[in-house]
Amino acid sequence: MTARAVAKRKPAYLRKHGQILVAPAVIMLLAFSLAPLIATLRFSVTDYRLLFPDVTGFVGLANYRNLIANPDFWPALVNTILLVGFVLASTVAVGLGLALLLERAVVGKSVLRLLVISPFFVMPPVSALLWKNLLMQPVSGFFAWLASMAGVPAFDWFAKAPLLSVALIVAWQWLPFATLILLTSLQSFDRDQREAATVDGASSTSIFRHLVLPHLARPIAIVVMMETIFLLGTFAEVLVTTGGGKASTNLAFLVYSQAMLQYDIGAASAAGIIAIIFANIVAFFLVRAVGRSLEV
């Protein structure tokens, strides 16, 4: 069989198999996303409160209106963007640095990798508890001890900078994720190409800028897209540390407080739909920013 014949046969052959191969994943996702979505839409226009089971009925957009009128609503949107932005920037930047370091280290690579990945193993609520009480507590926490050694008063993290404190905890949890993806991609980078460039006299910064970074553009885009989706929905850290409040509430926490504190399923569903709309808007801008790097 000639190469040309094989090449000609390729597109249709691949396309047919491609559709079959994607189908199971698509069907599974459809099943698990469509039904809850439709139900949530339905609940969002009804008056459905768990503690008032006899009260039901179509209320139109009342749930949405009440939510937007909530004074915590717009701050929550702003906080969400701030939180996601901070965590994205810090995890990508520090993750890149860590990945480069790990790739070059020569002693105990496997243990190193495990250490770096370890924050990802801890349950988010437990992480938040550990940070809040063992590290950030201004009276008996570890940071307070460091401050006392340096002779400065301890910083009251959650009183003075609640959103930053929450963002730090979340960034700590997600740093391993970014590091792992970037590291895996770095390892696939052709070392021979890089060494050839060095032999040719290119400086390491120039290699980094013109060879390594472009190669990493796609994994960075992947990290950004995936982290964003997760970060838009994190609320456990907020719940455990500050319990809400205008300074540190985000949209996901609003949904949680409606569903689980007030048992107002109608309001929670409305908040969930708004969260979807908001996430779509964020994704739109994100795709414009990094979409090309995905090379799709």
Add this chain to the structure above:
Amino acid sequence: MRSYWTWLPALALASCSSGGQEQTTLIIATVNNGDMVRLKELASEFEATHPRIKLEWVVLEENILRQKVTTDVAIKGGQYDIVTIGAYEVPIWAKRRWLASLDDLGPAYAADDLIAPVKAAVSFQGVQYAAPFNAEGTFTMYRTDLFRRAGIVMPARPDWAFLTAAAAKLNDPAAGTYGICLRGKAGWGENMAAFLTMAHSYGGRLFDERWRPQFDSPEWRTTLDTYVGALRKWGPPGAATNGFNENLALFAQGKCAIWFDSTVAAPFLSDPKTSKVADSTGFAPAPAETSGKGANWLWTWALAVPISSKRSPEAKQFIRWAAGPGYAAIVARHAGWLAVPPGTRMSLYRNPNYRKAAPFAEVTLQAINAADPTSPSRLPVPYIGVQYAAIPEWQGIGTEIGQQFSAAIAGRVSTKDALAEAQAASRRQLAAAGYYK
């Protein structure tokens, strides 16, 4: 292997529905406090004497437990046979007929032995709907050694003026001692419990008879100024996010001179294994103002049976054992009298062994007896509860207001603005819930 695990319990449960000679499995949902954990450990004694009943436990942190159990009972998920609920839930759930009546527990349960306010807290329209397992009130804890050194004497009935004056005198951050520790962490069951109790003791109230919020009243003004002022001036750093547990840790480490909070702290603070100041902790009644009303809150964790449970005879058997008068002796045998769940039965407080082991018993009993959730303020109120309002909306309202007050403690807003926000928020939520129609 996986399907074996999935189907076996289902098979077991299915074979139990006939309720005859086969084994019945009870699923019990409970809080993770020390008394409940011990109940779970000692429950093997119950299983030994009741071979046809097997117990499965779901032990969770308070907030998660409340969410899971409320959701399940409200949607009639039917997953639990016994649930642990608090004094806040009982009137709300009983009104919706979600709970089985426990009036038929029989003489072995000795319902008359229950301390009166506690029994009232778990009853609705004269019928008992939950069996109290442990109960708590409020009192003042203080460092007897620091008081003695400064020449201050704790009066028989302190008031807030005295406590703040003492805190000012004893505040010594350089030595690592803070004048007063109070709850600051946002939450309807955290800082709002303390704020509301204090406001009630000043004669204020949450809502008037027409459900209008009263945060613009002078009593609330005094409450916020005193409470927030005391914490800002003589409280530990990080006070805005300190809840019960954090303050307990601080006091046990010797960092608080005065602490106003729940009586459940007493066993921890009196035990040298969990407290560095076990020998120098004193207990006094909660600060009360002139009317004496509203100074003491009342909370109880109680076992209840959801109406949807299909195994309520067996569930009641367990409740009779766990919340009955004989349980105290079982705990004493295994872990000593100090470990007996406090606050529910008079027989415990008449027991000389308990009195000897627990020096705080008298103050605790007084605190609980003095609590009257049906009349928390000298003004009339449309709700029940001293440190909460037994309405479904209270969780949402209390949490939102708690955040405002926590921000005030942190210094991010003034007390005036915090009160204004609280007023607006509670009005908004009550209006949305239809209270003003």
Add this chain to the structure above:
Amino acid sequence: MRRVRAGSAALTVLAWAAALLLAFPLLWALLTSFKSELEALEFPPHFVSFHWTLDGYRAVLADGEYFRSLVNSLVIAGGSSAFALALAIPAAWALAFAPTHRTRSILLWMLSTKMLPAVGAFIPVFLFYRDWGLLDSKLGLLLLLAASNLPIAVWMLFSNFREVPGEILEASRMDGASLPQELAMVLAPMSLPGIASTFFLIFTLAWNESFWTLNLTTAQAAPLTAFIAAFSSPQGLFWARLSAASILSIAPVLVIGWLCQRQLVRGLTFGAVK
């Protein structure tokens, strides 16, 4: 054997410092798990000179719940990850090597299924599971978590497959390899590190997932996330116990991570392309 340059030594030291710094909170929790409750909050903190005790671990392991929860976690996390991979590998292959004009939309759509916060969809899912008897079942959780992690798996595998130079696959095709042969004998070995790290990541995500696992289970199917919730914030001092419970629930993931390490460490050799 590579020449070890002086620069590498310095970088190694830096890498170790960074790694220890990052893992510090966890190491601190490990230390705390061996302290008594009272000493757990001691200030100034003690690093070595405290009374080492196993009380925390004893309390946590006392009633044997840990082992049942551990098995549940392994089944749920392992099963859902394996299932998700089984669906994701073919899908990612198709998206990476047979791209169409729809590929981008499919990828973005998959990610968008995660836009509805779990809390928002809670009641519909709970009702559905109640009516179908899937409450408190490992199977129910397994399916849900598999669907939840499927987009992540597809994206990561897609990224990984894209790194594989097309020439090698074309070469194998020109040699006459059929599709299954191509997948199994050429693609799989080259992307094993990527598949391993994908599995590891979604396994960890499923292991730590604390909303569905807490709210859709009671006693039988409760995994370690529910187990830890029993030690979290009770009234009283609980730091030693919580630290011990956390360490015990991290340990299995560490072991699995260690086993996956060997896949992650193995580099790709693309010298063959030249």
